[in-house]
Amino acid sequence: MSVRSVIVIGAGAAGLAAAERLVSDGLEVTVLEASGRVGGRIRHLEGFADFDIELGAEEVHGLENCLVPLVEASGADLIRHETAHDYIRYDGKLVSLGEARAGEDLREAFDFIAKVSNFSGPAWTVEQCLVARHVPGRAWHYLDSRLGVEHGTTLDRLGMRGFAGYEPNWQSREENYTVRQPYVRLLDPLLDQVRDRIRFGAVVARIEWGGPQALVRLAGGEDLRADAVIYTGSVAVLRDTPPEFFPVLPPEKREAVASIGMDGGMKIVLKFDHRFWPEDMYFLHADTFWPQFWTPGKGRGGRAHVLTTFVSGARADFLRQLEVDRVEFALGELDRIFGGRIASDHCLDAHVEDWTAEPYVRGLYSFPLAHTEPRHREALAAPLGRRLFFAGEATDLGGHSGTVHGAIDSGRRAAEEVKTNLET
Template sequence: MDRRILLRNLLLGIPTSYLFPSMFSSCTKTDLLEGSDFKGSVIIVGAGAAGIYAAQLLKNRGIDVTVLEASTRIGGRILADDSFAGIPLELGAEEIHGKNSLFYDLVNFCFPDRLLPEQGEDAYWFENQLRSETFILENSDLQGAGQTLFQINDSFGSYPGSDMTVLQYLTEFPVEDRFMEIANALIANEYGTSLNRMGMFALREAEAQYSSGLDGFFLREGSVWDIFEKAFPEAIDAVLLNQVVNKIDATGLKVAVTTSGNQTYSADRVLITVPITILQEGFITMLPALPADKLAAIQSINMGNGMKIMLRFSSPIWTEETGSIVGGVVIPEYWVTTKGKGTTAHVLTAFVMGEKAEALNGLSEQQIREAILTELQLMHPDEDVVGKCIGILVKNWADEPFIKGAYSFPNPESTGQREILARPEQGKIFFAGEATNFNGHLATVHGAMESGFRACKEILES
């Protein structure tokens, strides 16, 4: 997730209610609650960012931890491809959001030289031409319409009106139709959805609390997974793969966790970190049944389709200055993934979420390639876009059987529900994962880690 619009909020000084403390005193040492007496065992379901970080925190305190992961690999929505372009390309999480973030801290301790500030400038696809931000903001023919859009983006965290979808709000404001694709890219695509699926109150709830900071960073070399592998070795050792949990029984003294292979594990506490989609489909039977408000919270938080498509070119079709291209009809956001990474490969990432991702869902790789290259050719009329494209790699997160989408987003029904989702049940069942983050950091790696931290505190205090 890219937080371009949110950075503006912070520049305007919108209050942040939650600052996460720095907890890394080295790459491999993290400190947690002082003085807890909890000596029991814990099963963690899911080995993504939340589950792995929580497992390491508990391991650091000598607690017996087992992590049960359904798939054949650790990392969940952290996944890199090493073969397409000769450098790791992030198919899931990529950007490090702000310096006031657990994940920034971690990278800074483990691999400080790898922090690469966001590269290049945004180009906007506007009225069939690529335009600079200065053009959008300052062109007198636009009579401030571009500024209006950016000002609206700046003010979601203090929105005073009634609840409606973000599309309704923009239409009523009004934001001119010709800016809607840019608005969709800047606001909705980055949140993993489309404008008509986001709610103003839910968006306000997230943005008013977002506190991780102004700067965006990428990794100059290596991958997000490398950081986890280096920092959390004991947690990774505690993972059992191919363990598809389908039942959690908390009716006895211990919690019994059963897998589809009919293996049963027991522990004093269980921490569930699976994506919201997996909870929604009721794949995991809970005994006793979860309370009605928890079940309602689970159903109220949406997570949509999302794809990352890597396009490799023999030489750049973009200009020296280009960092991102914003506002495409097929693909709302493209960025030059290889910029600043000391490689001779030229890769453009196409990032598409929500309705636009659904539109590509049933297409073959060849059809997706054609749709994207047609759009890029329109944007770069003087380049031989098709001739220069030497490869495509499609990652469709809806196809991941134990993830089923990209990340949760602020849909109207989700307002106030994340805290209920995160609440422990019966003193034995705990919840973490990006969708449980109610401090404005949903849909991020550091938000998932924060949720793991919160759940560990709850376990230690239980």
């Protein structure tokens, strides 16, 4: 039998994982990547501080996932972060999370998280659920940061059923690690096997999947043919600016795309001439427009004083409409938290990474809307005929959508589907 050929669209975590699996099985693989680099939503900024700053994925959630062997194989080191180093700001005060947790209001927030897997109510958002339970404002702010931002959205969009159903995933997010080296280095063991198969600047404009071979047309007009295609673009790209599919995607696939959330968002990285926050601080959950700030250099041994802030969902949409300087706005909020003009007067440099504006990503990562059901992710992941296969974090069926390890699992799953299909 002749060597079978596969085109993988996208050189993010899912695409590299799929390609590596297929290459190791002797298939002829071409990876088409629209941008000029690998990693997709894993990207870092060099030269801003004396350590690299992660602009996309930053944490490894738990140690029981497929990233752990890649950490070892790449020679990277993980830094463990305890929530004991988190702070919360309310009533004009900054208190450690441990201290705040003892108070009645915050206990309600932790209680809500602890009992979330018991939820069996209607198709509500988390916000509707908090209103119905009369959760107090202080607890609300904390949940906004811990749940809303963590899922790349805001509580008015995060679906309660889906979120409650993803409890195992949420648990693993309790144990977070950062990578001392650039995060993208974790993909090196995959990349080493497929480096020479990647074509950069290759924007896929059309995918024909109905014939005896698949045809992929690039934006410049070049046509490529293969026995199978794995598509790994984000669910927001599929929703807003998909390649042209021929035949068109069937109704179940289109319903799935419309039923899974993926919102816009941005990170702003701020460098200061001195530290004005507590020395042991990792996260700060704040009752300001910017719901969380953190210290990206924690545990990395750098001397630069850097804070990152992150905004997502409805807030990110609102911010994009506001005619304000985003950096000045974030600095103003830090001034309100720490007093005077401590942030505004001591900021040395800033970087804004707006993922909504990335043409081949268009947002952060997928999350469940109020009406999202498991069947939607299954339909998103399902192959079409014998030629077109789907991977990417939003297609992960193991409860780890929205993560790097979920993306890798999905790429490996799609590679197995392709192999099974080509063997029969």
